[in-house]
Amino acid sequence: MAAIDYSEKIPNNVNLASDRTLQRALEHWQPNYLKWWSEMGPDGSTDFDVYLRTAVSVDPSGWAHFDHVKMPDYRWGIFLTPTDADRAIHFGEHLGEPAWQDVPGEHRANLRRIIVTQGDTEPASVEQQRHLGLTCPSQYDLRNLFQVNVEEGRHLWAMVYLLHRYFGRDGREEAEALLERRSGDANNPRILGAFNEKTPDWLSFFMFTYFTDRDGKFQLCALAESGFDPLARTTKFMLTEEAHHMFVGESGVSRIIQRTCDAMHELATDDVAKLRAAGVIDLPTIQRYLNFHFSVTIDLFGADQSSNAATFYSAGLKGRFEEGKRADDHRLHGQTYKVLEIADGRLGEREVPMLNALNEVLRDDYIKDSIGGVNRWNKVIEKAGIPFRLAVPHKAFNRKIGTLANARVSPDGRVVSEAEWNAHVRDWLPTAEDRAFVASLMGRVVAPGKFANWIAPPLAGINKQPVDFAYVRFN
Amino acid sequence: MTPDIAPDVLRQHLIDPEICIRCNTCEETCPIDAITHDDRNYVVDPGKCDSCNVCLAPCPTGAIDNWRQVARASAYTIAQQLAWDALPPPQAVDAATPADIPQEVARITAVATAGQGGAAAPPWSAAHPYVNLHTLAKPAVATVSGNFRLTDDGASSDIRHIVLDFGSTAFPVLEGQTIGIVPPGTDAHGRPHFVRLYSIASPRDGERPRYNNVALTVKRVTEDHAGKAVRGVASNYLCDLEKGATVHVVGPFGTSFLMPNHPGSSLLMICTGTGSAPMRAMTERRRRRIALKEGGQLMLFFGARAPEELPYFGPLMKLPRDFIDINFAFSRVPGQPKQYVQDVIRTRGADVVRLLRDEQCYVYVCGLKGMEDGVTEAFRDACRAHGLDWDALLPAMRAHGRYHLETY
Numbered sequence: 001m002a003a004i005d006y007s008e009k010i011p012n013n014v015n016l017a018s019d020r021t022l023q024r025a026l027e028h029w030q031p032n033y034l035k036w037w038s039e040m041g042p043d044g045s046t047d048f049d050v051y052l053r054t055a056v057s058v059d060p061s062g063w064a065h066f067d068h069v070k071m072p073d074y075r076w077g078i079f080l081t082p083t084d085a086d087r088a089i090h091f092g093e094h095l096g097e098p099a100w101q102d103v104p105g106e107h108r109a110n111l112r113r114i115i116v117t118q119g120d121t122e123p124a125s126v127e128q129q130r131h132l133g134l135t136c137p138s139q140y141d142l143r144n145l146f147q148v149n150v151e152e153g154r155h156l157w158a159m160v161y162l163l164h165r166y167f168g169r170d171g172r173e174e175a176e177a178l179l180e181r182r183s184g185d186a187n188n189p190r191i192l193g194a195f196n197e198k199t200p201d202w203l204s205f206f207m208f209t210y211f212t213d214r215d216g217k218f219q220l221c222a223l224a225e226s227g228f229d230p231l232a233r234t235t236k237f238m239l240t241e242e243a244h245h246m247f248v249g250e251s252g253v254s255r256i257i258q259r260t261c262d263a264m265h266e267l268a269t270d271d272v273a274k275l276r277a278a279g280v281i282d283l284p285t286i287q288r289y290l291n292f293h294f295s296v297t298i299d300l301f302g303a304d305q306s307s308n309a310a311t312f313y314s315a316g317l318k319g320r321f322e323e324g325k326r327a328d329d330h331r332l333h334g335q336t337y338k339v340l341e342i343a344d345g346r347l348g349e350r351e352v353p354m355l356n357a358l359n360e361v362l363r364d365d366y367i368k369d370s371i372g373g374v375n376r377w378n379k380v381i382e383k384a385g386i387p388f389r390l391a392v393p394h395k396a397f398n399r400k401i402g403t404l405a406n407a408r409v410s411p412d413g414r415v416v417s418e419a420e421w422n423a424h425v426r427d428w429l430p431t432a433e434d435r436a437f438v439a440s441l442m443g444r445v446v447a448p449g450k451f452a453n454w455i456a457p458p459l460a461g462i463n464k465q466p467v468d469f470a471y472v473r474f475n
Numbered sequence: 476m477t478p479d480i481a482p483d484v485l486r487q488h489l490i491d492p493e494i495c496i497r498c499n500t501c502e503e504t505c506p507i508d509a510i511t512h513d514d515r516n517y518v519v520d521p522g523k524c525d526s527c528n529v530c531l532a533p534c535p536t537g538a539i540d541n542w543r544q545v546a547r548a549s550a551y552t553i554a555q556q557l558a559w560d561a562l563p564p565p566q567a568v569d570a571a572t573p574a575d576i577p578q579e580v581a582r583i584t585a586v587a588t589a590g591q592g593g594a595a596a597p598p599w600s601a602a603h604p605y606v607n608l609h610t611l612a613k614p615a616v617a618t619v620s621g622n623f624r625l626t627d628d629g630a631s632s633d634i635r636h637i638v639l640d641f642g643s644t645a646f647p648v649l650e651g652q653t654i655g656i657v658p659p660g661t662d663a664h665g666r667p668h669f670v671r672l673y674s675i676a677s678p679r680d681g682e683r684p685r686y687n688n689v690a691l692t693v694k695r696v697t698e699d700h701a702g703k704a705v706r707g708v709a710s711n712y713l714c715d716l717e718k719g720a721t722v723h724v725v726g727p728f729g730t731s732f733l734m735p736n737h738p739g740s741s742l743l744m745i746c747t748g749t750g751s752a753p754m755r756a757m758t759e760r761r762r763r764r765i766a767l768k769e770g771g772q773l774m775l776f777f778g779a780r781a782p783e784e785l786p787y788f789g790p791l792m793k794l795p796r797d798f799i800d801i802n803f804a805f806s807r808v809p810g811q812p813k814q815y816v817q818d819v820i821r822t823r824g825a826d827v828v829r830l831l832r833d834e835q836c837y838v839y840v841c842g843l844k845g846m847e848d849g850v851t852e853a854f855r856d857a858c859r860a861h862g863l864d865w866d867a868l869l870p871a872m873r874a875h876g877r878y879h880l881e882t883y
Contacts, residue, residue, distance in 0.1 A: 057645050064532040065647060066603055068736075217498075243498035244535035250496045251536070372497055372514065379560060459494055460537050463603055470600075 011077030089227035091330035092316035119159030124195035127183035135442035137452035143471035207293035210249030225319025258456040261384035295398035301363040310355040494538035518556035596876040598735035614723035627783035650756035655725040671709035676752035678760035692752040738769035741836040750842030780807035817853035824857035
């Protein structure tokens with residue numbers, strides 16, 4: 001059951017061979033996927049042997065198998081956590097009924113939309129990151145980038161399997177469209193805004209994997225509660241991989257901060273110009289990048305009041321984060337939740353029906369989780385004895401979606417005038433000069449054990465290998 | 476040799492708060508809910524954790540893999556761990572942290588590698604080995620999918636090729652690693668039998684490619700080293716297993732006797748009898764990759780009493796000569812002088828020394844304890860004859876993971 005059949009063209013633990021029609025459909029999609037990978041996957045990397053983690057089975061001891069492989073030969077496949085025959089829907093109007101093994105007709109359109117939206121983010125981020133390998137700060141980081149990329153590719157496979165298996169012709173067409181949209185393409189963009197932004201440098205990449213992949217974690221957690229069992233089992237296994245992406249982000253930013261703090265000590269200065277001249281990224285710039293990525297990412301949770309969110313929940317399609325650990329009635333009728341609003345030029349709170357505010361509930365859970373890591377970054381600064389602290393900006397800062405869209409709110413949560421916004425936006429969001437400076441630091445470092453000047457080495461290597469291990473063989 | 480762990484000493488499982496990203500994967504994975512967290516840290520309950528290690532592989536950071544030997548009475552409590560920003564310095568009792576493996580296995584390994592002065596470094600390009608995934612407390616269950624006699628019916632020894640299938644249980648191995656077999660039942664004193672170690676004879680991707688199985692080369696033990704009649708518990712148990720039977724397996728073990736993976740690397744292999752198991756595994760790994768044209772040479776010295784007693788004699792003879800340079804030494808062929816591996820090494824001295832000089836060549840010796848001195852002497856002689864100082868070379872080879880010896 002848990003063993004993955006690698007002798008098949010498409011590795012899987014879903015007994016694909018027993019469904020010839022599905023198998024053929026996926027085998028037809030596979031070359032298109034590989035074509036997409038060669039066109040839009042990591043630039044110029046086809047020949048590298050990369051020290052990658054590949055699942056050899058879905059049980060804990062087998063899903064992290066390390067070896068050097070060429071990325072186009074990575075065994076992308078379809079892995080679901082084992083089925084639990086007694087699993088029941090545990091929230092919404094179907095509470096207590098057996099989980100669905102097939103798509104209920106009345107929820108077909110909504111489920112397809114959820115799966116397509118999730119699936120679209122996976123190839124999008126690979127496209128956003130495709131040129132980063134050319135400016136990697138070390139072999140270790142290059143390997144981590146590639147690991148993230150192949151796993152995003154596998155997550156696309158996971159969603160495409162669901163589309164093919166459960167949504168017939170519509171599903172197959174959606175699966176093709178996932179390979180046709182392009183991040184940042186004005187004519188055929190990716191579905192969600194943050195996935196059309198550029199990831200131009202490694203600070204952006206680390207911020208993206210910290211903040212935006214964490215959005216992925218929360219969406220996947222909510223879908224892992226779904227009454228549609230194949231979706232729940234698929235996303236559950238994806239979560240184990242997603243954790244690695246957040247590790248790359250959290251440790252990446254942490255190492256940049258470490259290096260900056262070291263340089264501040266060496267030079268005995270907090271002068272931005274001097275630090276930039278020394279080739280490290282000053283802490284205020286890191287704060288501005290943080291502000292940008294945080295605010296763009298919390299938009300991904302959608303409008304603060306959403307009847308769709310209520311429908312998804314009540315229908316049992318998408319739960320809350322850790323739904324199973326919550327002690328309420330799991331139906332939420334008559335319950336309320338506070339959302340932000342601007343009234344009389346001031347930020348205030350308003351109680352609304354909780355069912356309509358479930359996007360906001362998930363967003364707030366996300367924010368709490370994000371702050372944890374930012375506090376751990378602050379530990380690095382604190383340890384260095386530097387009187388500076390990073391902080392996530394106010395939830396209303398720089399929003400583009402929902403009630404707060406385009407409101408002028410400062411990072412500390414004051415409603416400000418257009419004039420004040422314009423006077424300070426340079427202090428709050430990365431400027432063109434900031435981005436140009438960070439871009440100027442990006443040079444390729446690939447000698448084993450060597451790191452670019454702006455980032456500290458990691459505390460430990462991957463899979464207990466030494467930091468100077470040959471994580472990528474360039475051939 | 477591993478120091479004994481006193482019963483009042485606990486090997487405590489800890490999570491490094493400086494590396495952990497609080498992703499919850501470990502807590503989700505733990506089968507007995509021994510891991511918990513608050514807003515600050517993820518921690519392991521010393522009263523619950525049974526060191527099953529299931530949480531190790533899924534951790535994306537490696538923070539999970541921290542162990543401290545502490546006096547049981549002063550184990551770090553959950554409350555203490557939750558308050559940490561970093562792991563505390565080791566306690567005094569921690570000074571002699573033993574290896575991560577059972578005492579019996581450590582003892583056997585210490586004896587087996589004594590001839591080279593303890594375990595050597597692995598080759599730099601060795602793949603990362605998994606160790607001790609399956610413990611005595613929780614062994615893996617394998618099914619016998621084949622059991623064939625390798626030696627001729629008339630031969631004095633019964634050496635068998637046994638294939639074990641792990642089904643859906645993950646048991647990743649590398650060539651040169653060993654696995655432990657736990658014979659069922661108890662000994663004359665009513666205690667469980669000791670674990671016995673066997674080198675795997677198949678490459679990492681399975682005895683049959685892409686199958687989750689391994690092969691062992693097992694000689695039925697009917698006499699001890701001195702020739703006295705004795706019935707080996709584990710070997711007879713294994714040799715008598717029928718297809719379909721199940722076996723308890725622990726391991727894998729071994730982080731040193733591993734093959735290099737980089738193109739252009741060469742192997743110089745010296746073995747006798749069932750010491751051929753790791754050599755077969757490495758040779759087969761290379762054979763399956765012939766088409767990749769990765770370069771490097773293979774040279775094998777293989778000793779046995781007679782051709783019909785030599786495991787894998789037939790398949791070896793079929794290997795292309797330009798793939799592997801095979802040299803047999805037979806000590807009991809009627810009408811011929813006795814020949815041992817060390818004699819053949821001396822005969823091929825020039826080629827052997829060329830490989831010893833080559834920094835891309837890695838040397839493996841495996842067989843009975845008795846062969847150790849003879850092989851060392853033969854290397855020393857060959858080196859002397861070709862202007863190389865063996866005693867200066869050996870430490871350098873060991874330091875670079877180029878010399879590996881395992882004898883029993």
